[in-house]
Amino acid sequence: MSYGDKNIFSIPTVYKGIEMRSKLETKVALFLDALKIKWEYEPKTFLLSNGIPYKPDFYLSEAKQWIEVKGVVGKNNHGISELFVKDTQQELILISSEAVWFYELFGEPGEVWGQDGLQVGKCSSCGNYFFTGPYGIFSCRNCGTHEGDHDIFALLQNLSWDDEINFSCIKSIKSWLKRYKVKV
Ligand SMILES: [Zn+2]
Numbered sequence: 572m573s574y575g576d577k578n579i580f581s582i583p584t585v586y587k588g589i590e591m592r593s594k595l596e597t598k599v600a601l602f603l604d605a606l607k608i609k610w611e612y613e614p615k616t617f618l619l620s621n622g623i624p625y626k627p628d629f630y631l632s633e634a635k636q637w638i639e640v641k642g643v644v645g646k647n648n649h650g651i652s653e654l655f656v657k658d659t660q661q662e663l664i665l666i667s668s669e670a671v672w673f674y675e676l677f678g679e680p681g682e683v684w685g686q687d688g689l690q691v692g693k694c695s696s697c698g699n700y701f702f703t704g705p706y707g708i709f710s711c712r713n714c715g716t717h718e719g720d721h722d723i724f725a726l727l728q729n730l731s732w733d734d735e736i737n738f739s740c741i742k743s744i745k746s747w748l749k750r751y752k753v754k755v
Pocket residue numbers: 694695696697698699711712713714715716
């Protein structure tokens with residue numbers, strides 16, 4: 572269980588033979604698969620600089636980003652996300668059933684910026700989809716190509732995973748992606 576997780580109502584669900592801690596996590600896995608983004612489930616536990624072990628839910632190996640999925644996000648989840656990015660120098664996407672935040676290193680050296688929202692881009696150089704925040708650094712997280720913000724076509728600000736997008740099945744994900752003109 573992830574640090575700070577108090578969601579006792581999570582129901583384990585199996586996806587691709589992997590037992591995940593909640594249905595929300597399997598929806599995220601479906602979403603990543605629809606975008607053909609490679610992921611690993613809970614591959615590593617980090618010892619944060621405050622001495623507390625922390626295991627994010629997903630690792631996107633090509634983009635070197637992490638995803639934490641929460642039913643409800645509390646204040647401590649933001650603190651943990653910030654510390655994780657500071658300690659590991661890698662980006663973290665925090666997803667709840669109601670919103671999403673993108674944590675990256677931005678500004679002064681060592682400074683972490685947690686943005687409200689998430690964007691999906693498609694890189695014209697490597698052809699892969701990637702995540703960025705709505706502001707900040709827009710370069711492809713897979714190959715590093717920077718094309719300004721032209722490749723960012725889907726603004727998922729304050730993405731609501733339950734209402735705005737019904738991730739109950741792959742079909743609903745595809746219809747949502749179609750709405751944002753993502754080819755799957
Ligand atoms: Zn690229």
